[in-house]
């Protein structure tokens with residue numbers, strides 16, 4: 178099964194609740210929540226207060242992508258607000274293994290993300306500790322950027338490691354520049370969670386947008 182996770186970064190913030198209701202009705206599987214701190218990435222979005230406001234509205238799992246420094250300081254608040262998955266960046270964690278286990282101790286699935294310039298070796302040692310690996314297919318910070326094709330080989334590399342080590346379940350999520358053109362490329366390589374911001378929220382018919390991505394990967 179391939180999951181489609183619209184990113185609310187590209188939603189209209191003046192009617193965020195209605196936007197979430199609409200994409201869920203349009204067929205979204207997860208709701209992707211992009212948290213930025215203006216330090217780890219050159220943009221600011223929102224924190225646990227907004228997450229608290231949307232959590233009762235969203236019926237689908239909330240997939241929280243923390244593009245922040247010192248993510249350990251915010252894990253309890255996002256867990257309390259009802260995150261299904263919390264993903265932290267390998268580049269932002271000195272004690273990555275500790276942070277991933279902290280997420281799990283809060284009863285939330287743990288994800289680790291790598292930027293386009295970060296090799297798989299940066300997360301090799303924690304593959305058994307995570308539920309999800311997020312392979313960034315753009316440099317994080319903004320919606321609507323162009324897909325970086327050289328990131329695709331990392332997806333296949335992670336699936337190979339998973340197989341070699343006999344890891345039963347591991348989601349591989351991709352984020353950035355995902356459209357009905359790029360989705361088949363990443364799914365072929367082994368991705369099973371597709372984040373799509375502008376490709377869904379940038380279209381007036383969100384159901385059609387999600388349908389197009391889903392049919393491009395034929396699952």
Ligand code: DX5
Pocket residue numbers: 184186187209211242315316317318319320321322352353354355372373374375376
């Ligand atoms: C990028 C964010 C993405 C972003 C993707 O920093 O992590 O989730 O919303 O947007 P699109 O799909 O427009 O590239």
Ligand code: ZN
Pocket residue numbers: 184209210211242352372
């Ligand atoms: Zn994201």
